[in-house]
Amino acid sequence: MVMRQADEIIYLDHAATSWPKPPEVLDAVSECMRNSAANPGRGSHQMAVQASRVLFDTRKKLAKLFHIKNPNDIAFALNTTGALNLAIKGFVKPGSHVIATSVEHNSVRRPLEYLKRVVDIEVTYVDTDESGVMDPKRIQDAVKANTSLVIANHSSNLLGSILPIADIGEITRKKGIKLLVDAAQSAGILDIDVERMGIDMLAFPGHKGLLGPQGTGGLYIHPEVDLEPLMHGGTGSQSEAAEQPAIRPDRYEAGTQNTPGFAGLKAGVEYILHETTEKIHNKEWALTQRLMDGLLSVEGVKVLGPTLGEQRTGIVTFLAGEADPSEIAFILDQHYGIAVRSGYHCTPLAHEQAGTSATGAVRASVGYFTADAEVDALIAAVQEIMKHYR
Numbered sequence: 001m002v003m004r005q006a007d008e009i010i011y012l013d014h015a016a017t018s019w020p021k022p023p024e025v026l027d028a029v030s031e032c033m034r035n036s037a038a039n040p041g042r043g044s045h046q047m048a049v050q051a052s053r054v055l056f057d058t059r060k061k062l063a064k065l066f067h068i069k070n071p072n073d074i075a076f077a078l079n080t081t082g083a084l085n086l087a088i089k090g091f092v093k094p095g096s097h098v099i100a101t102s103v104e105h106n107s108v109r110r111p112l113e114y115l116k117r118v119v120d121i122e123v124t125y126v127d128t129d130e131s132g133v134m135d136p137k138r139i140q141d142a143v144k145a146n147t148s149l150v151i152a153n154h155s156s157n158l159l160g161s162i163l164p165i166a167d168i169g170e171i172t173r174k175k176g177i178k179l180l181v182d183a184a185q186s187a188g189i190l191d192i193d194v195e196r197m198g199i200d201m202l203a204f205p206g207h208k209g210l211l212g213p214q215g216t217g218g219l220y221i222h223p224e225v226d227l228e229p230l231m232h233g234g235t236g237s238q239s240e241a242a243e244q245p246a247i248r249p250d251r252y253e254a255g256t257q258n259t260p261g262f263a264g265l266k267a268g269v270e271y272i273l274h275e276t277t278e279k280i281h282n283k284e285w286a287l288t289q290r291l292m293d294g295l296l297s298v299e300g301v302k303v304l305g306p307t308l309g310e311q312r313t314g315i316v317t318f319l320a321g322e323a324d325p326s327e328i329a330f331i332l333d334q335h336y337g338i339a340v341r342s343g344y345h346c347t348p349l350a351h352e353q354a355g356t357s358a359t360g361a362v363r364a365s366v367g368y369f370t371a372d373a374e375v376d377a378l379i380a381a382v383q384e385i386m387k388h389y390r
Helices: 023-035 046-066 080-091 106-119 136-142 165-175 259-275 277-296 325-336 348-354 372-389
Strands: 074-077 097-101 122-126 147-153 178-182 201-205 217-221 301-303 315-320 341-343 361-365
Touching: 023 046, 023 259, 046 074, 046 201, 046 259, 074 080, 080 106, 080 147, 080 178, 080 201, 080 217, 097 106, 097 136, 106 122, 106 147, 106 348, 122 136, 136 147, 136 165, 147 165, 165 178, 259 277, 277 301, 277 315, 277 372, 315 325, 315 372, 325 341, 325 361, 325 372
Parallel strands: 097 122, 097 147, 147 178, 178 201
Antiparallel strands: 074 217, 201 217, 301 315, 315 361, 341 361
16 A cells, blocks of 8 residues: 655544644754753753753743643643543542543543442533533532532533533532543643633643644642642652652652653644634634535535534534445545544543444544645545445
């Protein structure tokens, strides 16, 4: 099989990983590898100090983006999955009750199901409607006396729906419950203010909307929230102590960090701060409307999630009549050079809500650098494929 070059691919899989990255990100990773790739916090020589500065400067940029008061309340992780595991397993205690939504990713559901099995917790999954829209009152009605945590996906990675996080945060604050938000599809795209929105923990990836490299991400932890570390080991601080240090972020960052990756993430966040999340979201929303309008004009195509004209992130998931979604994605890749994702997208509960548990679906996801012509190419390809099926 002849593999296409990257510049020949129409990339519509940004919900998995954004691509291409801004040139500034590539330059930052390369510069760090050349000049600052020593161990951060391990030693007092110039390169180690510079590596530490790279990490702290990245925290500062992230704190500015998410309106976090203290950058040291951000613990770095490999990805959103690592951050969510730290938040869930480090916070939830035996006998407690956790509320999550029906559009959660397996990075939330599987840790919760694991804790149900090993430490006897109770979990309630609160339904959205079939388009992924959440009524906050459903969460309020699910609260029990032993509810300690609410987990909400800021935007569904299947449906593109945007959950009312500030409204949910108002409920959790009044009831003294902590709120964990999965920002895998919203960080760098939607405005996030942890104080205003009542967010106690925010899990985010570096490699999606923040435009950084893979292997980067993090967890914001409110100063009043204490988590048990998920990993223990060397931090470069208090090396003489037998126990993990209590200071942040060292308490949650055992082992050597991905310094070049976080240098790239810093550049990605700087790019977003310059462009603004409002501009980025508006561009991606306009692309989704163009794509939805085109797909809905094709006989037999059904688009999932909020209807045309409603707010969503850059995700458009669809069914092409009775055709198998995996086959559609394969044809788009092999015959048209269009990269999309088919299947269940690691979110089976959301597929139950959408009524696609038996089939899965095809997901196209745009990014800030997606062109109108690329969206039009997908529409034309689906039209041609559907003519063949008919």
